[in-house]
Amino acid sequence: MDSAADFPPFQQRLTSSLVQVTRTVGQLSAEDLSFHRSSSVELSESIDEQSNRILSLTSSLLKAATAGTDLPAPSLRDEDSIEDNWRGVVDVIDALLERADACLDEFTGVIKRLSPSQQEQSAAKAMKKTTSKFPTIYDYGPSRIPKPQLQFERHVDNTDVLPFKPLLRTKPHAMVPLEESVKSTDPVMGFRNPYETEIRAAKYPEPTYAVSSPVPYQPWDSTTATFVDTLEGVKEMLKELKSVKEIAIDLEHHDVHSYHGIVSLMQISTRDKDWVVDTLKPWREELQMLNEVFADPSILKVLHGSSMDIIWLQRDLGLYVVGMFDTYHAACSLNYPKRSLKFLLQKFVNFEADKRYQMADWRIRPLPDGMFDYARSDTHYLLHIFDHLRNELAQNSMPDNNLIDYVLEQSKNEALQRYECSAYDTVTGQGPGGWYDYLSRNPTVMTKEQFAVFKAVHQWRDEVAREEDEGVQCVFPKHVLFKVAHAMPLDLGTLFRTLSPVTPITKDRASDLLETIKNAKIEGANGPEWRDVYVKPTRMGRGVPAAEAEQGLLTPPAGGEDFPTAARCEISQFWGAVLDLREPLTPPQYSAVASAEALRLSLPLPPMPRTVSEARDMLVVSTTAKPAPPKPAAAPVEAPKDKEEDNIFTVKGLGGPRKRKSEQAASPDVDDASDVVDIGEKPSKKQRRKEKKNKSASQTPQPEENKEESEPFNYEAAASVLHAQPAQTVTVRRKRPFNPYAKALEAPSGLRKQKRETAGKSFTFR
Structure with missing residues (x-):
């Protein structure tokens, strides 16, 4: 390719070839190779030969790609070694992609190659893990540009936490020397x-x-x-x-x-x-x-x-x-x-x-x-x-x-601002970039061990960033810090999976980080939790410690008189006066007034008497003021004797055998045949007519002998309701056991469900 214009056609041909190869490989993998291997010895040997050839070519490519770099070339001897060395293969591919990206940017004119003199000058002072000498738009991975701060006359000292001294050597337009x-x-x-x-x-x-x-x-x-x-x-x-x-x-x-x-x-x-x-x-x-x-x-x-x-x-x-x-x-x-x-x-x-x-x-x-x-x-x-x-x-x-x-x-x-060296307290987490600000802005639940690991890993990341003169996000970002604290890995495999993708800075210090996590987990077993030191924010950004004042990180306010409070509106702009606040009722008022009012509104009941005398007076008034004659009361049924109540009986004894109507009419135990009800049988037409006649006769006015029933009831002389005996005993003769679903069984039956033959099934009849 002589110019950048020749690159798009080449890229298109390369992409087309890769797509075709990928499609072919996918088709092969979809076939049942194990079956074909077992059916043909020649095919099995051919597949093994091609597999070994591909592994050999891949190993050669990996060796060529890692030549002149610090990356070791993975050795692929068989199919199992691919899985064992997969991490190394990924590292080699990542390095190739970064190199290709920088070369393409240079070729297309996005960036320019450093001059030879600059390359010679930067080779000696470039950082140890610089993967490329071609500058490009930065990311949070390895720096592709030699650090310019290495060439400054005043070297950077990130470990200096002393107060910053101004760099002034002269002071023009000074009023104070x-x-x-x-x-x-x-x-x-x-x-x-x-x-x-x-x-x-x-x-x-x-x-x-x-x-x-x-x-x-x-x-x-x-x-x-x-x-x-x-x-x-x-x-x-x-x-x-x-x-x-x-x-x-x-x-x-x-x-x-x-x-x-x-x-x-x-x-x-x-x-x-x-x-x-x-x-x-x-x-x-x-x-x-x-x-x-x-x-x-x-x-x-x-x-x-x-x-x-x-x-x-x-x-x-x-x-x-x-x-x-x-x-x-x-x-x-x-x-x-x-x-x-x-x-x-x-x-x-x-x-x-x-x-x-x-x-x-x-x-x-x-x-x-x-x-x-x-x-x-x-x-x-x-x-x-x-x-x-x-x-x-x-x-x-x-x-x-x-x-x-x-x-x-x-x-x-x-x-009037002045620069101050950024340093945070490792114990309390307060200060620029401290762990306290991280946790307060990202609510999370942590155990004692996780909290201790979070603090230790945060401090480890800060120390590494200062040593390498890199941003803390170049060691690993904030979300990875939380992942490590929650996972608390205790082996390198788990640590690399938690940190994935692993930056070169962290990869070189993985064993040190793992040791830090182990020690912090042991020490944190008896340490405080995050909620013990968290200060809940209140008005004006102040807070009160969660446990005690001595555990907190901020001094709680001495009083609340310096807090400006907003006036409360009496009428809402949206609800109007609906939300007008009323003073709550005291317990006596609530029990005597509120409950009665709530009962009156919920149930349409007449005023209830509170004492027996009030009930008597209300009854007298209602009797004298009633214009219509009272309805006759039913004849009182004579209560059975106590000895009869104490008799032992059985349902079978009460039930008795089925009898004819003549026997029922002549039975000495029942005064009238109409008093005997056969449960479970539908009454005859004659019985229904007789019941209707008796009902109409009971609604006729009674003679003067029942007038005494209109007199006020004497509550004081009445027997106790709580200990009252049954008022009457109705003798019922059942011809058969009572069935509560008898009427439901008399309903007309619905349409029978037709059976449909299911497709694909057959029936055999004998």
């Missing part, structure tokens, strides 16, 4: 911001408060930025910056393959020109000469979202900003729906920022055109955006509420 500014005032808090006095006393230029027409920006297509990668270029840029009144500043930072992170680019723009400064050079701290402009209060510095930029400038370059205007706080004070730089570019310039390079590896040199243009766009339009924001702030300001002063005050607070 450098010697006094860098004195340590607190052994714990460390050094203060060297330009603290100058930042607080800074007076902004008059045009910052005035409304004026926005200055047009330079056309994008007809202008370009100057890439500065030499000290001479920095000095020439500094001369031009001293002659202007406003500049725009932005940074590009990389924190994946560096523990603390490094500033990779710095963009500076004026009204007429743009610069992109390479901050990865060994002489990067010589950029302190830019403090002649950055610390000059007469020159306005415009930044967007400067919170981290201020930290990175003083940590890596020793630069401090005096007289800053942060457009982020301006967007906040104007109540914009969005406050990002992308939104401001689209609103005021109608420029759509390409965010594909937002997460790019800014250590790449030389910079691709797309990344260079993206970096330039961050500051090219920023001064024009500042003009629009300044005018809106001035127009919306009130005599008692000047928005410009508010934005400038917030910008000063951002500039």
Whole structure:
């Protein structure tokens, strides 16, 4: 292939061949080879011969692929050895894919190969496990770019947890001398911001408060930025910056393959020109000469979202900003729906920022055109955006509420920040990157052993990342940390499956990690649980320890009087007055009033008397006021004697044999034949007529002899209801046992279900 245009046809032919081979292999594997082997000796020998040939070719390819690398070549002797050495085969394939990816990017022009001089220079200082010398967009795997921090004049020391000392060697525009500014005032808090006095006393230029027409920006297509990668270029840029009144500043930072992170680019723009400064050079701290402009209060510095930029400038370059205007706080004070730089570019310039390079590896040199243009766009339009924001702030300001002063005050607070070395307490987990923040943000249930393993593995990962100067996610990501804590592997096989995919950094230290897990599990058997040290969040972000105050990590508040509380609305905007709160009833009120009211509403019952006298009075009133004559009561049945009740009887004795009607009529035990009911038999027509006649006769008015029944019932003389004897005994003669389903059996039968012949079945009749 002579050019990149020849690659797509080649790729298409290669893909077609691979698809055909894969399809053929799939068809072969679908056949019953074991059966064919047993049926033909020649076929079995042929298959074995081809299998050995394929294994030999595969072993040769693996040896060729691992030549010149640290990876051992797996030896495939038979089919069982493939499974035993599968992990090694996967490692070789991964290395080949990474190498092919880098070569394809170089061939298609996405990246460029390092110059020979750079290759020779980086070979001696590259990290031990660099798998490729070709830079590309970064990921969380092994770094493909030689670490630029290895070439810095001041070597990186990630184990230093002492308070950060400012890098300043000189202090331009000083109100307080450098010697006094860098004195340590607190052994714990460390050094203060060297330009603290100058930042607080800074007076902004008059045009910052005035409304004026926005200055047009330079056309994008007809202008370009100057890439500065030499000290001479920095000095020439500094001369031009001293002659202007406003500049725009932005940074590009990389924190994946560096523990603390490094500033990779710095963009500076004026009204007429743009610069992109390479901050990865060994002489990067010589950029302190830019403090002649950055610390000059007469020159306005415009930044967007400067919170981290201020930290990175003083940590890596020793630069401090005096007289800053942060457009982020301006967007906040104007109540914009969005406050990002992308939104401001689209609103005021109608420029759509390409965010594909937002997460790019800014250590790449030389910079691709797309990344260079993206970096330039961050500051090219920023001064024009500042003009629009300044005018809106001035127009919306009130005599008692000047928005410009508010934005400038917030910008000063951002500039007063100072860098502190990131270190966390291994015991309590508090601090930047500590385990306490991980667990509080990711609710999980852990045993004592799992909690101890989590803390130990978290500390192990942090120590390895500091030693290798890599981000902790390059050792293994956060979700893998939780997997290891829950699984608590005790052998290398289980550990590798839990860590999968295993990074080279962790693979080289797998035995050390395994020992850490074992020791932590033993020590954690008698240790605390996560819930014992977790502080439940309350109002204002404060909390109370789960167990006791001495176990907690945060000091509980002394009182709640300093908590601002919101007033409670009496009427809901949605429900209205339906949710009006009422005081709950006391227990006596509830038992006497509420229960009676609830009973009255639930059952339609008349008022019930509470005493016997009230019941007597109510009965007298109801009797005298009743206009209609009372219904005659049924003749009282004479109660049986006690001795008769005590007699022992059986159902069979009561039942007796089946008798004729004549015998029933002549029976001395029953006064009338109608009193005998044959259970289970349907009454005859004559019996039904007689029953109807008796019923009509019972509804006729009774003589005066029953009038005494209308008198009030004497409750006091009445016998006890709880100990009352049965009122009557009905003698029933059953001709056959009682059947409660007799009527159900008399229902008409339904249609019989027809049998259908099931398909595929036959019946044999004998």
